[in-house]
Amino acid sequence: MNTTKTTHNRRSFLKTSLLSGGGMMLSxxxxxxxxxxxxxxxxxxxxxxxxxxxxxxITADNVVKLLCPNPEFGQNVMTALPMIVxxxxxxxxxxxxxxxxxxxxxxxxxxFTGGSNSIRMxxxxxREAGAAARHLLRQAAAQTWNVPVEEVATKAGVLxxxxxxxxxxxxxxxxxxxxxxxxxxxxxxxKDFAIVRKSKKNVEGQKIITGxxxxxxxxxxxxxxxxxxxxxxxxxxxxxxxxxxxTLKMPGIKEVFSLKLYEDGFEQGGFDTRTFxxxxxxxxxxxxxxxxxxxxLLAQWEPVGDTKDxxxxxxxxxxVVVPGGLESTSTQLEKMQELSQKxxxxxxxxxxxxxxxxxxxxxxxxTYNAPFLAHNCMEPMNFFAHVTDEKAVLAGPLQAxxxxxxxxxxxxxxPADKIEIQMTRMGGGFGRRAYGHYLTEAALISKKAKAPxxxxxxxxxxxxxxxxxxxxxxxxxxxxxxxxxxxxxxxxGGGIPxxxxxxxxxxxxxxxxxxxEGWQIPSNITIGAFRAPRSNFNAAAEQSFLDEVAEVMGKxxxxxxLELLKRAKENPVGKNNEYDPDRYAGVLTLVRDKSGWNxxxxxxxxxxxxxxxxxxSYAAHVVDIVTRDGQPxxxxxxxxxxxxxxxxxxxxxxxxxxxVVDGIGNAFYGALTHKNGAAEQSNFHNYRLxxxxxxxxxIDVHFVENDLDPTGLGEPPFPPVFGAVANALYKNxxxxxxxxxxxxxMDKRM
Amino acid sequence: xxxxNLKINGKIRQVNVDPSTPLLWVxxxxxDLPGTKYGCGVAQCGACTVHLDxxxxxxxxxxxSAIGKQAVTTIEGLSAKGDHPVQKxxxxxxxxxxxxxxxxxxxxxxxxxxxxxxxxxxxxxxYMSGNICRCGTYLxxxxxxxxxxxx
Numbered sequence: 001m002n003t004t005k006t007t008h009n010r011r012s013f014l015k016t017s018l019l020s021g022g023g024m025m026l027s028x029x030x031x032x033x034x035x036x037x038x039x040x041x042x043x044x045x046x047x048x049x050x051x052x053x054x055x056x057x058i059t060a061d062n063v064v065k066l067l068c069p070n071p072e073f074g075q076n077v078m079t080a081l082p083m084i085v086x087x088x089x090x091x092x093x094x095x096x097x098x099x100x101x102x103x104x105x106x107x108x109x110x111x112f113t114g115g116s117n118s119i120r121m122x123x124x125x126x127r128e129a130g131a132a133a134r135h136l137l138r139q140a141a142a143q144t145w146n147v148p149v150e151e152v153a154t155k156a157g158v159l160x161x162x163x164x165x166x167x168x169x170x171x172x173x174x175x176x177x178x179x180x181x182x183x184x185x186x187x188x189x190x191k192d193f194a195i196v197r198k199s200k201k202n203v204e205g206q207k208i209i210t211g212x213x214x215x216x217x218x219x220x221x222x223x224x225x226x227x228x229x230x231x232x233x234x235x236x237x238x239x240x241x242x243x244x245x246x247t248l249k250m251p252g253i254k255e256v257f258s259l260k261l262y263e264d265g266f267e268q269g270g271f272d273t274r275t276f277x278x279x280x281x282x283x284x285x286x287x288x289x290x291x292x293x294x295x296x297l298l299a300q301w302e303p304v305g306d307t308k309d310x311x312x313x314x315x316x317x318x319x320v321v322v323p324g325g326l327e328s329t330s331t332q333l334e335k336m337q338e339l340s341q342k343x344x345x346x347x348x349x350x351x352x353x354x355x356x357x358x359x360x361x362x363x364x365x366x367t368y369n370a371p372f373l374a375h376n377c378m379e380p381m382n383f384f385a386h387v388t389d390e391k392a393v394l395a396g397p398l399q400a401x402x403x404x405x406x407x408x409x410x411x412x413x414x415p416a417d418k419i420e421i422q423m424t425r426m427g428g429g430f431g432r433r434a435y436g437h438y439l440t441e442a443a444l445i446s447k448k449a450k451a452p453x454x455x456x457x458x459x460x461x462x463x464x465x466x467x468x469x470x471x472x473x474x475x476x477x478x479x480x481x482x483x484x485x486x487x488x489x490x491x492x493g494g495g496i497p498x499x500x501x502x503x504x505x506x507x508x509x510x511x512x513x514x515x516x517e518g519w520q521i522p523s524n525i526t527i528g529a530f531r532a533p534r535s536n537f538n539a540a541a542e543q544s545f546l547d548e549v550a551e552v553m554g555k556x557x558x559x560x561x562l563e564l565l566k567r568a569k570e571n572p573v574g575k576n577n578e579y580d581p582d583r584y585a586g587v588l589t590l591v592r593d594k595s596g597w598n599x600x601x602x603x604x605x606x607x608x609x610x611x612x613x614x615x616x617s618y619a620a621h622v623v624d625i626v627t628r629d630g631q632p633x634x635x636x637x638x639x640x641x642x643x644x645x646x647x648x649x650x651x652x653x654x655x656x657x658x659x660v661v662d663g664i665g666n667a668f669y670g671a672l673t674h675k676n677g678a679a680e681q682s683n684f685h686n687y688r689l690x691x692x693x694x695x696x697x698x699i700d701v702h703f704v705e706n707d708l709d710p711t712g713l714g715e716p717p718f719p720p721v722f723g724a725v726a727n728a729l730y731k732n733x734x735x736x737x738x739x740x741x742x743x744x745x746m747d748k749r750m
Numbered sequence: 751x752x753x754x755n756l757k758i759n760g761k762i763r764q765v766n767v768d769p770s771t772p773l774l775w776v777x778x779x780x781x782d783l784p785g786t787k788y789g790c791g792v793a794q795c796g797a798c799t800v801h802l803d804x805x806x807x808x809x810x811x812x813x814x815s816a817i818g819k820q821a822v823t824t825i826e827g828l829s830a831k832g833d834h835p836v837q838k839x840x841x842x843x844x845x846x847x848x849x850x851x852x853x854x855x856x857x858x859x860x861x862x863x864x865x866x867x868x869x870x871x872x873x874x875x876x877y878m879s880g881n882i883c884r885c886g887t888y889l890x891x892x893x894x895x896x897x898x899x900x901x
C-alpha cells in the first residue's frame with residue numbers, strides 16, 4: 001500500500017517512548033537525521049524521498065508528502081493530522097500529498113483510532129515534527145547562504161532572506177536531512193495559524209467519488225481466495241460435527257475445514273474479544289460461490305457450557321468464567337430487574353445520602369433501560385491475509401493494528417517484524433474494528449489454506465457475530481427538601497455484562513449528598529466499545545432524569561443545570577470530579593443562545609435539551625421535534641461543542657452532524673435482541689437504521705472558540721443526543737420515554 | 751456456468767459465471783470494478799446501486815442472467831473524469847465521512863436528477879431513503895443534490 005522507497009524502511013531514526021500514564025512522547029532528538037552518504041544515495045534516485053522524519057517527506061522537486069499515522073474510518077484524520085504537520089512546517093496545503101502510513105508503532109506512534117484520541121494524542125508530536133523539519137530547512141538555507149538561521153524566513157514552502165536569496169523546501173531538503181535538530185523548538189501561536197482552523201476538503205474525496213478501491217473489501221491480489229465462516233446459530237453453542245460433502249460439490253469451492261481461533265489457555269489481551277472460538281470455514285474462488293456453498297453445510301451444534309477464558313493485561317493473568325446457556329432478552333430483563341433490587345458495589349459516595357433521602361420531602365425515582373446495539377458498519381468485517389512460514393501480510397479495516405499484532409505473533413509463531421498489517425480505509429468503525437478477531441481468523445485461514453485469502457462476513461454474519469454495545473439499566477433517585485431544593489442524588493446502574501456508571505462525572509461534585517453504585521451480570525454475548533462506550537447510555541438516562549427533576553422543581557432545564565455547575569465550580573463536592581464546570585456550562589449557554597431557547601418564534605417545536613462531557617470534550621444539543629403524519633420527527637437540532645482548537649472546522653461540523661443523526665437513529669430504532677442465544681435481527685430489514693427521510697432538516701453546529709489544545713470529537717457529540725431526543729419527545733407526546741428504542745414505546749397507551 | 755457479454759460503462763465485457771450471480775459480484779469479483787459496494791445483499795441499504803439503462807437499480811438483486819442487452823453504468827463509469835455534476839457537488843459539499851455508501855448515494859442521486867432535475871426536499875427523501883449512510887451524512891447529501899438541481 002505504501003511502497004515509496006525511502007531510507008525509512010532501512011533505518012530507524014525516530015525515538016519514541018510511551019508515557020507511563022498512556023500516550024506517546026517524542027523527544028526532539030528523534031528527528032536527528034540520516035548521514036550524508038546514505039542521503040546522497042537516496043537523492044540520486046529520482047523516485048525516492050528525502051525523509052526528514054517519520055511523518056514528513058520532501059522531494060527535491062518540492063513535493064511534500066505527509067504520512068497519516070492513524071487509521072481512517074471516516075473521522076477525517078487523513079486530512080486533519082497532516083494539516084497539523086503542514087501548519088508548523090509552513091507549506092502550501094495545495095502542494096501536500098497525503099498517504100496512509102505503514103503500521104510501524106516505533107516510527108509513527110500509537111496508531112490507533114478510538115476513544116476520540118487521534119487529534120488529542122498526535123497534536124503535540126505532529127506540531128513538533130513540522131516545526132523541527134522547518135527549522136532544519138531554515139538551517140540548511142542559512143548554511144548555504146552563509147547567514148544566521150534567525151534571518152531565514154519561510155512562507156508557504158519557500159525559504160528567503162532579506163538579501164534577496166530564496167529557495168523552495170525541495171532545494172534544501174537534501175542538506176536539511178543531514179543536520180541536527182535543536183533542543184528547543186518554537187511552535188506557532190494559535191493566532192498565527194494559516195492551515196489549522198481553515199476548512200480543508202477530504203484528501204481522499206476524489207478517490208471516494210470515483211469509486212477507487214480504498215476499502216478492505218476492495219483489496220485483492222492475484223490468486224486470492226474468498227473465505228467465509230459459518231458460526232453457531234446462537235451464543236452459547238459450539239460446533240459438534242459437520243458434513244461438507246454437499247458444499248464441496250458446489251462450483252468454485254476449494255475446501256472446508258474447522259479450526260480453533262485460540263487454543264485452550266491462550267492469554268487474551270483486552271481487544272482479543274472473540275464471539276465464537278470454533279470456526280467452520282468455507283474457502284473458494286468467488287464471493288457468490290462461497291456464499292451459496294456455505295448454505296449447503298450440514299453442521300451439528302452443541303451447548304458450550306461454562307467456559308474459562310484466560311485474560312492477560314493490566315490486572316495480570318486471570319481466569320474469567322463465561323457462563324453457558326442460551327440467553328433471551330426477556331429473561332435478561334427479568335434478571336436485571338432482580339439484580340437492581342440487590343446491594344451493589346459502591347463507586348462513589350459524598351456526604352450522607354441515606355439520611356438525606358430519609359428526610360426528603362419528595363423523592364423522584366426513575367429507571368432507564370437500553371438494549372444491545374450492533375455497530376452495523378456499512379462495510380462488513382473482512383480482512384485479507386497471506387500467511388506463509390516466513391511472514392504474514394495482512395490488509396484491511398482495523399482501528400488499532402498495534403493491539404492485534406502481539407496476538408498474531410503468538411498465534412502464527414512469527415516475530416512482529418515479519419507481520420505486515422496494511423491499514424485500508426474503513427467503511428465505518430464505531431468501536432467495532434478495535435476488536436481484531438476477524439484478522440486473526442483470516443490469518444489462520446490463510447495459513448491453513450496455504451493461499452492468500454480474503455475473509456468476508458456477510459451482513460448477516462456481521463450483525464449476528466457481533467461485539468455489541470452492552471445492555472444497560474440505571475435507576476436514578478433525587479431527593480428534594482420542602483423548598484424543592486435538590487439535597488441528594490443517587491444512581492445505581494447495572495448491565496449485561498457491565499454497568500455504565502462514570503461515578504465522577506456530573507452531577508457528581510454538584511450535589512451535597514451523592515451515591516453511585518454499580519452491578520453486573522456475566523453473559524456469553526460478546527460486548528465491546530460502541531461510539532462513546534457507557535457514555536452513550538449515561539447521557540440518555542441521566543440527562544433525561546435531570547430534565548424530569550428540573551420540571552418537578554419548577555425550573556428551566558438549562559438554568560437548573562447551570563445552577564448545579566455553578567455549585568460544582570464554586571464549592572465542589574468530593575474529589576476527582578472529571579469535568580470542568582466552566583466548559584460544561586459554556587456549551588450549555590452557547591446552545592441556549594444559538595437555539596433561541598425560551599425565545600419566541602419556536603412555538604411550533606417540541607424542544608428538548610441535553611449536555612454531556614466525555615472523551616475530554618463537552619457537547620450540548622437542543623432537539624426540536626415536530627409531528628408529521630401523526631409521527632414525531634426531529635426537525636432541527638442546535639449543537640454546541642467545546643473540543644478546544646478545531647483543526648478542520650467544516651469536517652468537524654460534518655462529524656457532529658453525523659453523530660446527531662446517529663444518535664437520533666439509535667435512540668428511536670436501535671436494538672439487538674436475542675431469543676435462546678440467537679440474535680433476532682440479522683439484516684437491515686429487521687434492524688432499523690435511520691434513513692434520509694428521518695434525518696433532521698437542519699443541524700446547526702457551533703464550536704466554543706478558545707485556544708485550548710484540541711480534544712476528541714468523534715464520540716462526545718453522540719451521547720447527549722439520546723437525552724435531548726427523550727426530553728423533546730416528552731414535550732411532543734406528553735409522556736416520558738424510559739426505554740430505548742423509543743419507537744417501541746411510541747404506540748403504547750399513554 | 752454461462753457466458754454473458756455485458757455492456758458495462760460503454761464497453762462489452764465477457765464473463766463466465768453462474769446465471770444466478772448478482773451483478774454486484776460480477777462487477778466486484780470478475781470485472782475488477784469494486785466501486786460498487788456490498789452492504790446488505792438484500793436490497794435494503796443501496797450501497798450497490800448502479801444504473802441499468804440509466805435507472806438506479808440494486809445490483810445485489812440483479813442476476814447476471816437478467817441483464818441481457820441493458821447498459822450497466824457503475825460509479826467508475828458515471829463520468830470519464832469524475833466530473834459528473836453529482837460528483838462535483840459531492841466534492842463541493844465534502845459529503846463523505848467513511849465514504850463507503852457514497853457511490854451508491856451518488857448513483858441514486860444521479861438517477862433521481864435525470865428524471866426530476868429540480869426535486870423538492872420531500873422528493874429527495876422519498877427517492878434517497880433506500881440508501882443508508884451509517885455515518886449520517888444525509889444533510890450534506892441533500893444539500894449536494896439541491897445544489898446540482900440549481901445549476
